[in-house]
Amino acid sequence: MMLIGGPGSGAGTEQTGDAMSQTTIAVIGAGFSGTLLSLHLLRRCGPGTQITLIERNSQFGRGQAYSTGNASHVLNVPAGRMSAYHGQPTHFLEWAQKRQGEASGDGGLAAGSFVPRRLYGDYIRALLKEELKRAPERRLDLLRGDVRAIDRSGARLGLHLDRGRVVHADFAVLAVGNFPPASMPVADPSFYDTAFYRPDPWACDALAGLDPTAPVLLIGTGLTMVDVVISLLDQGHAGPIYALSRRGLLPHRHASGAGQPIAAEHAFPTVLTELLRFMREEAQKARRAGANWQPIVDEIRPFMQDVWQIMSPADKARFVRHLRPWWDVHRHRMAPAVADRIEAARASGQLQIIAGRVQSYAPEAGSVRIAYRPRGTDGVRTLAAARVINCSGPTADYDRISDGLIRSLLADGTARPDFLRLGLDVTGTCALLSRSGAISRRLFAVGPVTKGAFWEMTAVPDIRRQCEFLAQHLSGLVKPAAAAPAAERPLTFSI
Ligand SMILES: Cc1cc2nc3c(=O)[nH]c(=O)nc-3n(C[C@H](O)[C@H](O)[C@H](O)COP(=O)(O)OP(=O)(O)OC[C@H]3O[C@@H](n4cnc5c(N)ncnc54)[C@H](O)[C@@H]3O)c2cc1C
Known part of the structure; x- marks a missing residue:
């Protein structure tokens, strides 16, 4: 194998050349979770195991969080806690210091620094590139494609991709990450089809073409809203910014002073x-x-x-x-510099945080009138905005996700949402549970998809440990096989 549908291959390609002595693990999604899992699999699985990392976007290793080009979008975890490797806590810090030192001649970055998220994406991509360069044994293939369905009827899984391509694998791991926010139910949902509404705050058109003096309404008051406010300020937006959520709660800021450690003799309650x-x-x-x-x-x-x-x-x-x-x-707290900007925008009156519930949207000439019920009152107030951007956070209720792969997995009973609607139902070893509750021996998941089982599976420090664990677990499931001649395999896709 192993690159199916790389440049030059035709639609309808079926993978045929795979040596049966090899085990293939397909990882679907090359954001932080999928990329890191692949790197750990390579470290843990023997030479007979081939990893195929599949990503539908053009850049491997960034995912949604680390794709932003805006340098003001910084990590909300200090650099000293963002290593990709649990056992090497300063790995990212040292990489970033070296990189900064090379660029500016100094190494002023500290463990407590909050660096641009883009830089973190560069780091993950650098780890991936390093692995790809590691000659002569190439056991990691990168495949650009959109996985639309998984056929589990045969001895091997059949991953159906766009352009009719099929990839066969012995195991597959869903590392599909977060999905755009769901739109809130309102009296007249046809508003969501108008040009006033942006359903995805990360889409490139979210802030495009906006009059810099026009009022904007952001639905949600969490870190996504914070990112969008920073982007608006960076593009010189001078008009009012309203941010509305049911409780109007804003993320706190990271502390700069000393903390009080919990006494060592205290155990954590589970009730x-x-x-x-x-x-x-x-x-x-x-x-x-x-x-x-x-x-x-x-x-x-x-x-x-x-x-x-x-x-x-x-x-x-x-x-x-x-x-x-x-x-x-x-x-989930704000970096101090980000919190300063948010506080300044609030103090100037430009950013107004509202606790309430939207009742209706009424498009008018050039703007939309929003009626909302302030929290704790029976009254209704209105405000006007030229744009409404949904910043309510990722949709976790998989029944409401329109993504083709997710729809297909739920429709054929391969997977089911967890009972809290936080993701897909998985076991403690990340195996997918089918609609009837059967444990898959071949399908697994990592990252935010597994929040229902683990809750704290959002940020790098948690996901990196999960990736290490799952790689170890999968390496134990892979049957020992003779090493396949991997050296001549072409690497036909570049990250
Ligand atoms: C805006 C933002 C900022 C964050 N900041 C921090 C931070 O500062 N510190 C921290 O520790 N954590 C942070 N996080 C949390 C965490 O790091 C991310 O959620 C984490 O990167 C999740 O990675 P992922 O690979 O699971 O998901 P994603 O990054 O969403 O990647 C999933 C990938 O899968 C691909 N994909 C999906 N479906 C398919 C398919 N069917 N076929 C092919 N490809 C597919 C997508 O294109 C995407 O590239 C942040 C999260 C967000 C959203």
Whole structure:
């Protein structure tokens, strides 16, 4: 094998040349999760295992988070905690310092620095390029394509791609990441088809052609909204920016001062009410000591997956229904420089945060009138905006995702949403559960797709550990096979 449909290959190509002595693991999606998983698989699986990394976008290794070209879109985790490798915590920091030193002659970047997300994408791509260069043994193929369905009726999986291409694999891992926000139900959904509305804040037309003095409404007040406000300010937007969500909660900022560590003898409760009480008491202790609360969240985070897996289903549902917005604003925080800009925009009155619920949209000449019910009132207020951008965060309810692969996996019963509607249902070892609850031996998932099982599976520090774990697990499932002659295999796609 192994590159199907690389430049020059025709539509309808069927992979045929694959040596049966080889095991192929197809990884669908080359964002952070898929790329890192592939690198770990290469380290752990023997020479008889071939990895095919499939990505529908032009750039491998960036995904949605690390594609932004805007240098003001910085990481919301300090550089010292963004290593791709759990066991080498300073790997990214050292890479970035070297890169910065080469560019500017100094190495002023510190563990606490918040660097552009684009740079992080460069880092992941550099890791991938390094692996591709590692001659002579090329066991990683990059395939540009859109996986639309997976046929699991044969001895091997058949991955159906665009242009009629089919790739066969023994195992496949969904690393498909996040999907654009869902539109909120409103009285007249035809508004969502008008030119006033932008359903995807990451699409290149989200802010295009906007009058810089015009009012804009952002639906959602989390980190996606923060990114869009920063982009608007960067493009010189001077008009009012309204950001509306049900509770109007803004992400907190990262702390610069000292924190109060949780006493080592304290164990983390797994009953929701007890956990809440514990965190409140720790926060009060920190406040009394004049310290920051942020390290409390950071200390519990590495244990959150364990807490989640032990917590009762009823407590999980309560957490998602009632506490999630508060957890999110404490857990997903703004870099200090970003928080400064947001605070300045609020202080000047340009950015207004509204707690409320949209009731209706009424397009008028050149703008749209939005009626909303402010939180805790029965009244209705209105505002006008030239554009409404959905910043409500990724859609996690897979029943509402229109993506072809997801629709097909749900339709044929290969997968099912988890009961909390946070992603797809998987086991503790990341195996997909079918509609009837059967555990797949060949289909797995990594990254945000698996949030239902692990909850804390959003950011790099969690996903990198999951990738290491899944690579190890898959390497144990791969049957030992004779090494195939890999050296002459052409690498026909460049990242
Ligand atoms: C805007 C933003 C900022 C973030 N900032 C940080 C941060 O500062 N620090 C941190 O730790 N975490 C951050 N995160 C969280 C985390 O790092 C990302 O969510 C993580 O990168 C997820 O990676 P992924 O590969 O699972 O998903 P994605 O990045 O979404 O990548 C999935 C890839 O799969 C491809 N794909 C999907 N379906 C198919 C298909 N059918 N066929 C082929 N290809 C397909 C997509 O094109 C995409 O490239 C951020 C997330 C976002 C969205």
